[in-house]
Amino acid sequence: MTNPNGYESLPNAIINGASGPTVSCRINGSEVELPDGTTILDAARLLRLEIPTLCKHADLDPTAACGLCIVKVEGTHKMPRACCTPVEEGMEITTHNAEIMDVRRTVVELILSKHPTDCLTCGRNQNCELQTVASDFGIRQAVMPNIAHDLDRDSSSQALTLDPARCITCGRCVHICQDIQNVHALCFLDRGYGTRIAPAGVSLGESPCVRCGQCSAHCPTGAIFEFDETRDVWEYLMTPEYHAVVQIAPSVRVAIGEAFGLAPGTNLTGKLYAVLRRLGFDAVFDTNFGADVTILEEASEFIQRFLHGRGELPLITSCCPSWVDFMEKFHGDMIDHFSTCKSPHEIVGVLTKTYYADKMGIDPSRIRCVSVMPCTAKKWEIKRHESMSASGFQDVDVSITTRELARMIKQAGISFLDLEEEECDPVLGDYTGAGTIFGVTGGVMEAALRTAADLITGETMEQLEYNTVRGLDGVKEAGVEIAGRQVRVAVAHGLGHVETVLNRIREAREAGDEPPYHFVEVMACPGGCVGGGGQPYGVTNEVRMARARGLYSDDARRTVRKSHENPHVQMLYKDFLKEPLSAKAHQLLHTRYQARLTYTR
Amino acid sequence: MADVIMVPDISRTVQKWRKKRGSLIMALHEVQNRYGYVPRNVSLQLAQLMDVPLARIYEVVTFYNYFNLEPPGRNNVAVCLGTACYLKGAPEVFDAHKKALGLEDGGTTGDGEFHLQSVRCVGCCGLAPVVVMNGQTVSKVRPEGVRDLIARCRKEA
Ligand code: SF4
Ligand code: SF4
Ligand code: SF4
Ligand code: FES
Numbered sequence: 158m159t160n161p162n163g164y165e166s167l168p169n170a171i172i173n174g175a176s177g178p179t180v181s182c183r184i185n186g187s188e189v190e191l192p193d194g195t196t197i198l199d200a201a202r203l204l205r206l207e208i209p210t211l212c213k214h215a216d217l218d219p220t221a222a223c224g225l226c227i228v229k230v231e232g233t234h235k236m237p238r239a240c241c242t243p244v245e246e247g248m249e250i251t252t253h254n255a256e257i258m259d260v261r262r263t264v265v266e267l268i269l270s271k272h273p274t275d276c277l278t279c280g281r282n283q284n285c286e287l288q289t290v291a292s293d294f295g296i297r298q299a300v301m302p303n304i305a306h307d308l309d310r311d312s313s314s315q316a317l318t319l320d321p322a323r324c325i326t327c328g329r330c331v332h333i334c335q336d337i338q339n340v341h342a343l344c345f346l347d348r349g350y351g352t353r354i355a356p357a358g359v360s361l362g363e364s365p366c367v368r369c370g371q372c373s374a375h376c377p378t379g380a381i382f383e384f385d386e387t388r389d390v391w392e393y394l395m396t397p398e399y400h401a402v403v404q405i406a407p408s409v410r411v412a413i414g415e416a417f418g419l420a421p422g423t424n425l426t427g428k429l430y431a432v433l434r435r436l437g438f439d440a441v442f443d444t445n446f447g448a449d450v451t452i453l454e455e456a457s458e459f460i461q462r463f464l465h466g467r468g469e470l471p472l473i474t475s476c477c478p479s480w481v482d483f484m485e486k487f488h489g490d491m492i493d494h495f496s497t498c499k500s501p502h503e504i505v506g507v508l509t510k511t512y513y514a515d516k517m518g519i520d521p522s523r524i525r526c527v528s529v530m531p532c533t534a535k536k537w538e539i540k541r542h543e544s545m546s547a548s549g550f551q552d553v554d555v556s557i558t559t560r561e562l563a564r565m566i567k568q569a570g571i572s573f574l575d576l577e578e579e580e581c582d583p584v585l586g587d588y589t590g591a592g593t594i595f596g597v598t599g600g601v602m603e604a605a606l607r608t609a610a611d612l613i614t615g616e617t618m619e620q621l622e623y624n625t626v627r628g629l630d631g632v633k634e635a636g637v638e639i640a641g642r643q644v645r646v647a648v649a650h651g652l653g654h655v656e657t658v659l660n661r662i663r664e665a666r667e668a669g670d671e672p673p674y675h676f677v678e679v680m681a682c683p684g685g686c687v688g689g690g691g692q693p694y695g696v697t698n699e700v701r702m703a704r705a706r707g708l709y710s711d712d713a714r715r716t717v718r719k720s721h722e723n724p725h726v727q728m729l730y731k732d733f734l735k736e737p738l739s740a741k742a743h744q745l746l747h748t749r750y751q752a753r754l755t756y757t758r
Numbered sequence: 759m760a761d762v763i764m765v766p767d768i769s770r771t772v773q774k775w776r777k778k779r780g781s782l783i784m785a786l787h788e789v790q791n792r793y794g795y796v797p798r799n800v801s802l803q804l805a806q807l808m809d810v811p812l813a814r815i816y817e818v819v820t821f822y823n824y825f826n827l828e829p830p831g832r833n834n835v836a837v838c839l840g841t842a843c844y845l846k847g848a849p850e851v852f853d854a855h856k857k858a859l860g861l862e863d864g865g866t867t868g869d870g871e872f873h874l875q876s877v878r879c880v881g882c883c884g885l886a887p888v889v890v891m892n893g894q895t896v897s898k899v900r901p902e903g904v905r906d907l908i909a910r911c912r913k914e915a
Contacts, residue, residue: 341811346820357816358798358827756802756812 182248197228197239201252208252209261209290211268211377212327213240215697216337216683220328224264225290228252236260262294270301271350272378273322280320280382284694287325287378308353313362316384316536317373317690321353324380330354330372337683339653340483342366354380357756365486365755369479369652369681370533370558370690383533383691387565389555393525394437400524402513403433404442404505404585407596408531408686409559411707415693416563417574421700422707427578434579435571441581442509444528445588447501448595448604450508450729451476452720454498454746455601456608457737463644463675464613469493471647471662471674474601476500478538479681481750483652488659489752494677497747501595502528502535503545505585506552507745512733513585521550528556531596531689534681544748558691587725590621590711590718597705598650598685599626599633602678606637606646607719614640621718627709629684629698632657634674646676651683768800770881772807782810783818786825792880794834794873795826797893829892831866831873833911835859836890840879843887847901851887852876854904871912 178193184204191200196219201208212223219241227236231249239252251257269291276282311319326345331354334343342364346355356364373381393401405426414423426443433441455474462468473494475481484491499507506528510521528535535556539545545552557565566573581587591607594600603623610618625635626646631654637644647658661673682688684701687708717723734742771788775781785804789796796819805812819825837843837852856862859872866873880888885897891911899907 335811335813341813344813344817346816348821357812358801758798 180244180246180248182244182246182250184250185252191244194243197237197242197244197250197252198226200244200250201228201239206252208239209293210240211286211290211325212329214329214375214377216375217329217332220332222327223268223325225261227257227260227264229254229257258294262296265290265294265296266300268325269296269299270303271305272303272325273305274299274303279323279379280318280385281323281379285378304350306353311361312384313360314364314366314368314384314537315362316368316533317361317366317370318382318384319354319361320380320382321355322380323378324354325378326352326354327377329375329377330381333371333375334366337651337653338367338369338371338681339656340365340367340369343372359756359758363757367479367482367486367652367681368534368537368690371682372690373533374688374690374692374694374696383558383560384536385561386536386555386557387561390527390557390565393527393554398523400439400519401437401527402440402442402509402524403438403527403529404444404447404502405429405433405529406444406502406531406686407448407593407600407708408689408692408704409529409562410711411596411704412531412687412692413559413563414574415695415700416560419574420703422703422705424707424711426711427580428573428576430581431576431579432566432571432573435576436565436569438527440509440513441579441586442505442584443581443586443588443592444501444505444530445592445595446585446723446725447504447508448476448592448601449589449720449723449726450504450746451498451501451595452591452601452604452608453726453730453737454742455496456605456612456720458496458498459605459609459676460612461738463609470672471677472496474605474678475748475750476595476601477680477682477686478532478534478541480652480655480679481541482534482537482753483655483681485750485753486755488655490663491659492750492752494662495750497749499544499746499748500535500538501592502530502556503538503552503748504746506539507547508585508729510548510550510552511745512729515733516584521548524550525555526553528553529559529562530556531559531686531692532556532682533558533690542748547745559689559693560691563693583725585725587723588715589720589723590713590715591720592723593711593715594708596686596708597627598629598680599623599648599678600685600708601680602626602646602648602676604720605676605678606639606644608721609644610637610639611719611721626678627705629701644676645674646678647674648678650680650685652679652681655679768803768881769807772804776808782808782815786815786818790825792836792877793829793890793893794836794875794877795829795893797829798827799893829873832871834873834875834890834892835908835911836875836877836880838878838880838886838888838890839876840883840886842879842883846886848887850901851889851899851904854901855889855908858905858908872908 179190181190208226210226213219221238221241226239228239229251306322308321331343335341342356393399410426411422414425430441459472462470475496506526509526514521539553591604626633626648633648635646649655649658665673687704688696688701771785775785789800801815839848861874863876887899889896889899
């Protein structure tokens with residue numbers, strides 16, 4: 158786990174040298190000049206001084222809830238909190254001395270006095286910020302009586318487990334869920350000692366939660382974690398009658414290394430294929446193949462709407478299940494704009510139990526499909542609608558997160574990093590550069606544009622990279638010229654950014670104007686799937702960028718970089734589906750949507 | 759036609775507070791005063807009409823001791839003594855309740871089954887006299903119908 162407040166998270170102004178007003182102060186005796194508004198916490202980092210934190214996360218504004226980051230400022234008796242106190246001209250700050258560390262130890266002891274002590278059966282054992290702090294402070298015995306709450310776990314969402322007894326009320330999850338994701342499924346109920354995280358009067362499964370898992374990715378403790386389904390996977394692997402098939406999502410390959418001590422962005426595709434075979438899977442596929450198929454279908458839908466006026470514009474992407482859930486619950490008026498195309502892992506799932514089963518002569522009732530995803534919402538998606546069983550069986554049987562796969566590899570005692578790289582089974586595994594960038598915000602749009610441009614012009618276009626849709630800006634808008642026509646696109650990530658885009662669409666619709674965009678991509682998680690809620694812990698923008706770079710260089714290395722040029726996808730259409738949007742494609746690869754209530758009771 | 763059960767109408771409350779500062783908390787006060795607690799179905803409506811997340815309402819309601827999410831008794835009976843109801847015989851209806859339950863205003867039965875209170879105008883004077891049972895409005899109540907009403911409530915519970 159990288160520290161979510163790692164050195165890389167320094168404000169750019171500090172790294173690149175300040176422009177604009179600065180202040181001078183002394184930190185532990187060293188004179189520093191810093192941009193006005195820098196917090197003591199960031200200032201200390203500049204000097205490579207790590208002040209311990211629990212409630213502060215680099216993605217979020219400080220809540221100043223935990224009190225662990227206190228420092229001393231000469232001339233005052235108060236101990237300000239470094240995470241939310243800006244440096245001031247002439248300030249003399251001490252970040253570490255015996256007295257400060259004593260106060261910090263007391264803060265930790267106080268937190269622990271309200272906290273369960275059974276780390277061994279906790280979802281974050283060995284991967285927990287509170288545990289790390291307690292260990293760093295050498296806490297060896299409880300100095301205060303333990304008054305931990307006795308609260309029940311809630312796994313009703315079947316995607317995440319809430320274990321509110323382990324909450325330290327730092328507020329990160331509430332902040333993410335309310336302000337960054339704009340879902341408001343989680344809140345703080347009651348006050349003082351009784352304060353607890355919970356949905357408003359119902360279980361998480363009955364709340365508006367869209368299962369994005371961002372709360373779990375930001376919680377410092379084991380109070381929210383992924384709903385573990387690895388037992389089902391082991392069962393598939395241990396049952397000889399089953400033909401166990403697996404697929405990995407694009408962003409898993411550039412993140413799982415972090416669970417084994419590698420830098421974010423390290424591409425482990427070949428080793429992943431190898432380890433999945435060692436675990437006992439009978440066939441190893443790649444979700445990137447499904448992404449290529451998604452693009453063929455979605456680009457064809459786009460052309461139908463854009464050139465032939467068949468269907469609403471803009472077309473909105475639908476491969477993110479949290480986004481689909483969010484739209485169904487909060488923006489039901491957008492249903493007609495949604496691409497009906499299924500997400501890539503569902504496509505690989507249904508093709509495994511039809512096309513692949515036919516080809517190999519395997520009875521599909523014997524096949525068990527596992528998908529390894531960066532995402533907790535995929536756990537829900539596989540059952541969200543009857544069309545997720547288009548093969549006649551549930552198309553994907555179980556979806557596990559990157560974190561769950563990392564644990565399985567460790568359990569199995571496989572020396573993962575030492576494995577020789579292998580190839581996947583190409584029939585549903587071979588992929589293009591367009592498929593792999595699906596894992597990052599803007600990637601679906603870029604992949605779709607590569608194919609749409611060729612299909613519209615009937616030529617092979619030179620342009621591959623569309624840099625305007627890359628990067629971490631919350632909303633990216635661009636105009637792209639295809640065959641002399643402007644295609645206006647928008648890309649949003651982090652559900653809190655979606656409303657801006659949707660409202661522009663609505664305003665134009667109400668005014669009877671032309672739609673502001675022709676094509677819109679949304680991914681629920683900040684950064685897209687690379688920042689997914691099921692990825693290794695410690696996400697920050699730097700980590701998201703590093704993982705994204707891993708995918709963009711995978712793309713750049715590929716000889717085939719457009720989905721429609723994937724030879725195995727071409728074979729699939731020739732032998733089985735006929736053409737994009739064919740009756741068979743519709744029956745197997747497309748889904749439907751319905752407006753849902755935010756609260757069922 | 760006694761006891762038409764309907765979802766409470768809180769649009770007036772919302773109208774009154776929507777545009778004002780601190781409006782959510784004022785609206786919640788009104789709800790608390792009217793029902794003796796903040797019923798979930800009223801919160802859900804309030805969320806929709808005032809365009810605030812239900813989670814925010816629950817944060818406020820559970821933060822302040824003043825609000826309750828549960829009725830004080832298992833069944834909460836609020837008899838309206840507002841002007842319109844008063845003129846249409848609410849005092850007799852209230853007395854009938856006191857007798858039937860053996861309670862004074864604001865009392866709760868020993869077994870915690872019933873809580874009785876009088877309230878001021880609940881905002882549906884056209885249906886006077888009105889009793890609010892567990893957050894649902896019963897209209898045109900007659901004193902002689904009260905025993906039945908309570909018996910039914912006991913059975914349903
Ligand atoms: S949250 Fe951390 S400290 Fe608390 S029980 Fe779990 S591992 Fe231990
Ligand atoms: S999974 Fe997402 S929507 Fe659900 S509670 Fe967590 S942050 Fe909120
Ligand atoms: S659940 Fe986790 S993130 Fe949320 S307040 Fe508690 S400790 Fe913080
Ligand atoms: S990190 Fe500063 S108060 Fe918690």
